[in-house]
Amino acid sequence: MSSKKMITLKSSDGRIFEVEEAVAQESQTIKHMIEDGYGNSVIPLPNVTGRILYKIIEFCTKHVAVEEDIKQKSVEPTVVVEDVKQKSVEPTVVEDVKQKSVELPVDDDAWDAEPSDIDEWDAQFIDVDESTMFELIVASNYLNIKRLMDLSAQAIADMMKDKTVEEIRKIFNIQNDFTPEEEMKIRNENSWAYE
Amino acid sequence: MKKDKTWPAGSDARHFSALPIGISSKQHQQQQKKKKQQQQDNDVDNRLSSCQSHLQPRSCCVAKLHPRLLLTNSKNVLNQEPSIQRLPLFSSSLRPNRSEFSMLPNDVLLKIAATFTHPNLQSASLVCLAWRDALRPLREAMLFLRWGKRFKHGRSGVQANLQKALDSFLKGAIRGSTLAMVDAGLVYWEMGEKEQGISLYRKAAELGDASGQCNLGIAYLQAEPSNPKESIRWLYKASVAGHVRAQYQLALCLHHSHGVIRNLPEAAKWYLRAAEGGYSRAMYNTSLCYSHGEGFTQSHRLARRWMKRAADHGHTKAQFEHGLNLFSEGEMMKAMVYLELATRAGESGAAHVGEVIRQELSPSSVDRALLLADNWRPLLLLRSSSH
Numbered sequence: 231m232s233s234k235k236m237i238t239l240k241s242s243d244g245r246i247f248e249v250e251e252a253v254a255q256e257s258q259t260i261k262h263m264i265e266d267g268y269g270n271s272v273i274p275l276p277n278v279t280g281r282i283l284y285k286i287i288e289f290c291t292k293h294v295a296v297e298e299d300i301k302q303k304s305v306e307p308t309v310v311v312e313d314v315k316q317k318s319v320e321p322t323v324v325e326d327v328k329q330k331s332v333e334l335p336v337d338d339d340a341w342d343a344e345p346s347d348i349d350e351w352d353a354q355f356i357d358v359d360e361s362t363m364f365e366l367i368v369a370s371n372y373l374n375i376k377r378l379m380d381l382s383a384q385a386i387a388d389m390m391k392d393k394t395v396e397e398i399r400k401i402f403n404i405q406n407d408f409t410p411e412e413e414m415k416i417r418n419e420n421s422w423a424y425e
Numbered sequence: 426m427k428k429d430k431t432w433p434a435g436s437d438a439r440h441f442s443a444l445p446i447g448i449s450s451k452q453h454q455q456q457q458k459k460k461k462q463q464q465q466d467n468d469v470d471n472r473l474s475s476c477q478s479h480l481q482p483r484s485c486c487v488a489k490l491h492p493r494l495l496l497t498n499s500k501n502v503l504n505q506e507p508s509i510q511r512l513p514l515f516s517s518s519l520r521p522n523r524s525e526f527s528m529l530p531n532d533v534l535l536k537i538a539a540t541f542t543h544p545n546l547q548s549a550s551l552v553c554l555a556w557r558d559a560l561r562p563l564r565e566a567m568l569f570l571r572w573g574k575r576f577k578h579g580r581s582g583v584q585a586n587l588q589k590a591l592d593s594f595l596k597g598a599i600r601g602s603t604l605a606m607v608d609a610g611l612v613y614w615e616m617g618e619k620e621q622g623i624s625l626y627r628k629a630a631e632l633g634d635a636s637g638q639c640n641l642g643i644a645y646l647q648a649e650p651s652n653p654k655e656s657i658r659w660l661y662k663a664s665v666a667g668h669v670r671a672q673y674q675l676a677l678c679l680h681h682s683h684g685v686i687r688n689l690p691e692a693a694k695w696y697l698r699a700a701e702g703g704y705s706r707a708m709y710n711t712s713l714c715y716s717h718g719e720g721f722t723q724s725h726r727l728a729r730r731w732m733k734r735a736a737d738h739g740h741t742k743a744q745f746e747h748g749l750n751l752f753s754e755g756e757m758m759k760a761m762v763y764l765e766l767a768t769r770a771g772e773s774g775a776a777h778v779g780e781v782i783r784q785e786l787s788p789s790s791v792d793r794a795l796l797l798a799d800n801w802r803p804l805l806l807l808r809s810s811s812h
Contacts, residue, residue, distance in 0.1 A: 349665065364525045371533050383537045384633045391541070395551045402526035404553050416557060420547045420564060422571075 237264065238272045239287075245280030246272070249287055256290035258374035277372050282365045289355060289378055296348050356385045360402055527552075531559040539632045540603045543567045566602035569593045573608055587612060598625065603634035610640060619648065630659055638663035639671035646674075646683065653684025664695060669702035676707065693720025700731060703805075708735035709743045736763055739803030741770040748775060757785055761794040766801060 237254040239247045251269070255261040263273055275283060358366070363382060370378035390398055399406060408416075529537075538549055538560055546564060550557045573593035579585030591612040597605025610625035623644050629637025642660035645652040657678060663671030676695035679688045693714040699707030708731050714720045716728035729750060735743030748763035761782045767775035783791055 360526065364529070367533060368530070371530060379536070380631070380633065383533070387537045387540060387633070390537070390549060391545055393548065395548050398548060398552050402552075404527045404556075406552075407554050408551070408557075412554070412557075413551065416547075416550055420543070420550070420567075 235269070237269055239283065240272050240274045241278055241280035241283045242276050243280050245283070247280075247283060247287055249291070250294075253287065253290045253294050256294060256375050256377070257286075258376075260373065275373070278369045279365065282362070282369050285355075285362075285366065286369060286373065286375065286378065290375065292351060292355075293348075293377060352381055356381055360389075527555045529555075529559070534559045535563060535601050536632065538563055539601050540629075540634045542604065543570075562600040563602055566597040566600035566605050569597035569600070570602060570605045570608065573597060573605065577608075577612065587616065591616075598628075603629035603632050603637055606632075607634060607637045607640060610637070614640075614644070619644070623648070630662070633666075635663045635666040635668040635671065638666070639668045639674065642671060643674060646678075653678075657684040664698070667702070669699050669704050669707075672696075672699035672702065673704050673707045673710075676710070680710075689714075689720035691720075696720075700734070703738070705735050705738035705740040705743070705803075708732075708738060709740050712743070712746075736766075737804050741767055741772055744770070745772045745775045749778065752778065752782060757782055758790050758794050761786065761791070762797045762801070765795060765798040769798070 235251040236248045237251050237260070239249065239254065239260070241247070251264070255264065260273060263269070278286070356363070356366075363386060366378065367382040367386065370382060389401055393401070398404070534556060538546060541549065541563070546560060546567060550560045550564060570593070573590045575581050575583045576586050576590035576593060591609060594605050594609035594612060598609050606625045606629040610622040610629070613619070613625065614622035623641065626637050626641040626644055630641045638659045642656045642658075642663065645656035645659065657675070660671050660675040660678065664675045672695045676692045676699060678684055679692035679695065681687070693711070696707050696711045696714060700711040712728045712731035712735060715724045715731065717723065721727075729747075732743050732747050732750065736747040744763045745767040748760045748767060751757075751760035751763065761779060764775045764779040764782065768779055786794070
């Protein structure tokens with residue numbers, strides 16, 4: 231593998247980004263464009279600003295790297311393919327716990343240090359102001375990047391959960407445009423929600 | 426900023442809007458005038474540049490064209506001329522909202538709210554008109570969810586009917602509610618249609634539903650052939666999200682090398698999390714971990730504390746153990762209460778010890794102990810979601 235194919239992307243404000251093909255293909259939208267033969271010229275993304283595109287590329291680059299890392303581990307020490315047929319996986323712990331002598335060496339690294347690390351990274355990545363959050367989710371929807379979509383959707387959902395209507399409006403800076411009648415209507419229709 | 430009037434006087438010049446159904450043109454004009462005034466009052470210059478995006482139509486009708494065609498770059502210095510594609514064919518509201526978030530595309534908002542319980546959905550629906558409109562399918566899903574539960578459990582004068590329950594849940598599921606997906610999956614699983622069940626759990630899991638993830642993880646364990654790797658992956662996700670049952674299940678897998686290398690410190694950690702979440706079996710196992718120094722540093726104090734908690738939450742073996750602890754500490758009456766509870770729940774060992782204690786106690790103490798046992802109720806303290 232000599233040099234990797236690079237894809238050129240252009241943001242709405244004219245910034246040019248060169249990325250590896252694998253990274254670009256994290257976006258299904260771009261992937262289809264490449265498959266349709268547009269991979270050799272500059273791909274314009276009129277709906278994504280340079281600032282957001284930069285972040286998106288950062289995200290995709292990181293995840294592609296993590297994937298490759300996982301693939302390179304030829305032996306997967308974490309998988310013990312046991313035929314777990316017992317319907318209730320609930321042992322009487324008393325016996326098991328006492329068998330100290332039959333303990334396998336505990337390899338802390340082997341058990342998926344990655345998910346925790348990447349989850350940490352993701353959490354930090356998505357810790358942004360709501361304006362950026364909005365742009366990220368809209369752009370990842372347009373570019374069809376599943377992982378980023380999922381991450382940002384989850385983050386936004388978490389911001390909304392268990393909050394009052396006013397709190398939600400405040401967080402996302404949304405104006406109340408209900409008339410009192412419209413508001414009553416919805417409240418009444420769904421009053422059983424709180425039963 | 427240009428304000429060409431492209432529509433007869435009275436309308437908001439910044440976008441086309443047709444008269445909505447149910448409102449007279451006079452009212453429309455009045456509303457527009459009012460809104461215009463309001464907007465002039467509210468205009469601040471640092472909002473002007475981002476105003477470009479607010480000239481856009483409401484997300485509800487925007488989505489009907491195509492989300493891709495309608496995004497605009499609010500930070501766009503080059504000030505593109507609004508193209509025809511961006512203008513709505515009609516607007517369901519006359520009151521443009523200033524926030525970007527009110528203009529999330531419909532499918533995006535539905536995805537965000539997919540895992541919402543009804544109260545949360547209700548709140549979200551009341552935030553602004555655009556969200557109300559976008560979230561309608563999910564509100565409908567809630568209705569079907571309610572019917573499904575009635576059919577499943579035979580409530581509110583409805584006769585239990587598993588097939589009807591499934592039909593209702595499926596109707597909720599196709600409208601995008603993960604709660605309905607999980608319930609449908611449960612019914613399929615009950616009916617023996619494991620493939621279908623897994624497929625629905627998977628849909629819910631991928632939308633971020635922790636119960637879906639937990640059930641998917643357990644299903645992969647129980648499937649034939651089992652898929653331990655996927656099982657762990659999903660149990661882990663649900664556990665991190667705080668799902669108590671998943672945390673317990675994950676701990677079990679770590680403890681017994683199901684799909685992972687045995688890892689006692691991690692197992693103990695997850696038992697503890699689940700215990701703190703209120704799961705009595707996890708409390709019991711946590712106690713044992715402390716008692717034997719498995720995964721935790723040995724601590725009889727903490728072992729005892731967790732055993733008592735497990736007992737108080739109704740764990741039968743824990744009631745026996747705790748009864749024994751109390752006995753060895755000389756607390757006869759209390760010991761008898763717990764041993765009596767354990768006996769009644771079927772622990773034969775507890776009956777024997779209980780007999781021994783009875784000899785030691787006065788008849789009135791025995792009566793008191795039995796009365797306490799009669800009136801005892803388990804603590805129910807599930808703090809996070811679990812099935």
